[in-house]
Amino acid sequence: MFEHEGENDSSCCSINGSVRKSHHSDKVKNSLVSRLNRIEGQVRGVKGLIERDTYCDDVLNQISSIQSALNGVGKLLLEHHLKSCVIERIQEGDSEVLTELMITMNKLIK
Template sequence: MNPNEPIQERTSQLNVKEKTAILIRLNRIEGQIRGVKGQVERNEYCDHVLNQMSAIHSALNAVGRLLLENHLKTHARSRVQQTDGANVDKVLQTLTILMK
């Protein structure tokens, strides 16, 4: 990448259906987080709080998988096809971020 090149703004290529599904999931996750906050405020049993946190973690992973699938189908496919090695590294960086 040339340091003198202007940074190109990249945007998501989600269609309306995909974007709506992701936003619905994120709204649900937001509600789950508020629920966990309430559990902590009410001093609920830790096992119940941890169970809800596990559900939140799974839900976030599901959103991540949807976004990754879209990313690989739209952006990454064309970049890998015109690869110079750096594009494959970008895909691997994205995977590493998701898998943390």
């Protein structure tokens, strides 16, 4: 599922002024955008199902599929964040990144 093993971006968490930015490779960015485009289409499809009074169980199954797809995007993003931004900031002596990471992970798994 994660065909991007070994890809590293040299400055994932650069600070541009006071705004932090990620720098994903084009391959990773395209993969994320493609997945999000499919999810967007699925959400529009669920809206149509509800408008057509589709049986609730069928709609709920589609919602479950969307949640799973979003989790996949989150896992991909988290993996890249850990392999680049988090490691980079720890190497720079910024241990605050661990607190930030724990808060984010708690949000992802609730």
